[in-house]
Amino acid sequence: MKPTATALQTADDSADTGAQQIRDAIRDAIVERRLSPGTKLSEGDVGNLFNVSRTLARAALQALSYEGLVSVEKNRGAFVAYPSPEEARQIFAARRLVEPGILREAAARIKPSQIQHLRQLLLEEGRLISERGQTARRAEIKASGDFHLTLASISGNAIMQRFMDELVARSSLVIALYGQSTISSCGHSEHGDIVAAIERNDLDEACRLMLHHIAHIEADLDLRERKSVGLREAFEI
Amino acid sequence: MKPTATALQTADDSADTGAQQIRDAIRDAIVERRLSPGTKLSEGDVGNLFNVSRTLARAALQALSYEGLVSVEKNRGAFVAYPSPEEARQIFAARRLVEPGILREAAARIKPSQIQHLRQLLLEEGRLISERGQTARRAEIKASGDFHLTLASISGNAIMQRFMDELVARSSLVIALYGQSTISSCGHSEHGDIVAAIERNDLDEACRLMLHHIAHIEADLDLRERKSVGLREAFEI
DNA sequence: GTGCAAATGATCGTATACAATTTAGCCGTC
DNA sequence: GACGGCTAAATTGTATACGATCATTTGCAC
Numbered sequence: 001m002k003p004t005a006t007a008l009q010t011a012d013d014s015a016d017t018g019a020q021q022i023r024d025a026i027r028d029a030i031v032e033r034r035l036s037p038g039t040k041l042s043e044g045d046v047g048n049l050f051n052v053s054r055t056l057a058r059a060a061l062q063a064l065s066y067e068g069l070v071s072v073e074k075n076r077g078a079f080v081a082y083p084s085p086e087e088a089r090q091i092f093a094a095r096r097l098v099e100p101g102i103l104r105e106a107a108a109r110i111k112p113s114q115i116q117h118l119r120q121l122l123l124e125e126g127r128l129i130s131e132r133g134q135t136a137r138r139a140e141i142k143a144s145g146d147f148h149l150t151l152a153s154i155s156g157n158a159i160m161q162r163f164m165d166e167l168v169a170r171s172s173l174v175i176a177l178y179g180q181s182t183i184s185s186c187g188h189s190e191h192g193d194i195v196a197a198i199e200r201n202d203l204d205e206a207c208r209l210m211l212h213h214i215a216h217i218e219a220d221l222d223l224r225e226r227k228s229v230g231l232r233e234a235f236e237i
Numbered sequence: 238m239k240p241t242a243t244a245l246q247t248a249d250d251s252a253d254t255g256a257q258q259i260r261d262a263i264r265d266a267i268v269e270r271r272l273s274p275g276t277k278l279s280e281g282d283v284g285n286l287f288n289v290s291r292t293l294a295r296a297a298l299q300a301l302s303y304e305g306l307v308s309v310e311k312n313r314g315a316f317v318a319y320p321s322p323e324e325a326r327q328i329f330a331a332r333r334l335v336e337p338g339i340l341r342e343a344a345a346r347i348k349p350s351q352i353q354h355l356r357q358l359l360l361e362e363g364r365l366i367s368e369r370g371q372t373a374r375r376a377e378i379k380a381s382g383d384f385h386l387t388l389a390s391i392s393g394n395a396i397m398q399r400f401m402d403e404l405v406a407r408s409s410l411v412i413a414l415y416g417q418s419t420i421s422s423c424g425h426s427e428h429g430d431i432v433a434a435i436e437r438n439d440l441d442e443a444c445r446l447m448l449h450h451i452a453h454i455e456a457d458l459d460l461r462e463r464k465s466v467g468l469r470e471a472f473e474i
Numbered sequence: 475g476t477g478c479a480a481a482t483g484a485t486c487g488t489a490t491a492c493a494a495t496t497t498a499g500c501c502g503t504c
Numbered sequence: 505g506a507c508g509g510c511t512a513a514a515t516t517g518t519a520t521a522c523g524a525t526c527a528t529t530t531g532c533a534c
Binding site (some may be wrong): 011018052053054056074075076 | 517518519520524525526527
């Protein structure tokens with residue numbers, strides 16, 4: 001299972017300012033679930049795909065490993081991360097821990113134009129949900145995460161923003177692996193409720209809704225240990 | 238101002254498993270303030286210092302830039318990060334936001350042996366404070382951070398732990414730049430108070446103490462904008 | 475036919491080499 | 505004497521090359 005050209009070549013021919021472009025392209029592919037967890041990302045293949053040397057491919061993969069999106073195994077190669085159930089729990093625990101705080105901070109500094117921006121995001125998200133097709137689905141996944149990231153950006157704390165970047169991206173991986181419901185972002189209306197609570201300055205309610213929202217996402221996961229199904233159980237029906 | 242051999246060569250001749258060793262050595266040097274903010278870390282120099290090629294030196298510096306300890310400027314090189322007052326504020330805002338949560342999580346899972354471990358850390362910290370000399374001072378800086386990192390490790394959340402790693406390291410940079418009091422870790426007793434509160438299971442009080450502790454550290458900073466002192470003000474006495 | 479051992483191929487780890495960019499020094503002109 | 509442009513040195517950006525490690529398969533013995 002090697003990454004196909006269609007899975008990765010999105011921002012290909014843009015200026016080659018370095019490994020960053022490659023990193024971003026691969027990250028987008030992972031977040032939008034065009035690349036499945038466990039997919040091997042060999043340095044050579046990635047380099048060929050983007051027409052750069054292994055040096056840059058390696059740098060990009062290394063960067064992604066710091067974000068927890070790919071895992072590099074010594075002398076074996078890089079793979080799209082395959083979060084364990086335990087990791088998944090920790091990711092959502094971290095989100096429960098930081099998102100209320102980010103929300104409070106954001107609500108305290110939010111300006112009318114930014115509320116407007118949030119509302120526009122919700123609209124776009126709603127539009128994508130009603131559309132059909134793979135590309136719409138992928139855009140929807142991204143838009144769903146963008147809501148949380150925008151909140152972090154409004155909070156004005158670049159460090160928390162980067163942290164949320166990581167958490168949202170890794171959440172996408174977890175949902176790809178353990179999500180049950182076919183609908184990817186079941187909680188669209190919940191986003192709207194949160195914005196509404198912010199608008200009427202009811203912070204406690206907004207935080208409550210946020211925690212509920214995160215719990216809702218997590219509840220859709222099936223985090224039972226799957227001991228690499230496929231040895232025997234997969235055929236012993 | 239290039240990194241001197243004595244500033245970096247700590248774990249030099251140990252096994253060369255890769256760039257990780259170099260990264261850790263430089264990180265320690267930064268956290269213990271043997272390397273001052275703004276110091277240039279050229280790839281060539283770093284490579285020579287550790288007897289490796291520029292490839293590995295570059296990888297190590299790149300990794301440190303992801304942690305915010307080093308800033309790499311395109312075509313200009315890498316420098317020990319020089320956090321702006323605004324960054325400093327964000328770092329501490331982030332700590333205020335996450336540390337109470339980590340503390341609660343840790344307190345909920347803490348085992349007697351881990352309390353023992355914390356107490357031992359405090360003892361060691363106290364011992365270092367009473368000693369004199371540069372090496373003791375540096376060890377003290379590290380020990381002071383280790384308290385917070387140990388708490389994060391007890392929380393059992395690897396993601397939050399990594400995040401705290403970053404925050405504590407960057408805090409050290411900020412204190413090096415903006416700290417006023419000569420004593421580096423004024424809040425040793427506060428650490429003890431927090432452990433005591435945990436021990437008697439008074440979580441609210443523990444969180445309150447933690448927030449107080451962070452505020453105390455931050456209060457010792459002089460975060461006034463210094464517009465690269467040395468243009469004119471430095472001589473216009 | 476099964477199991478182990480050596481050879482093969484693919485991939486990674488690191489070093490070196492070359493191109494591009496910046497920085498510093500130098501000289502001529504104003 | 506100060507300013508501006510030019511050349512040279514130093515440093516980074518990227519590619520390539522070679523040695524090391526791991527996975528796989530081939531072949532042989534049992």
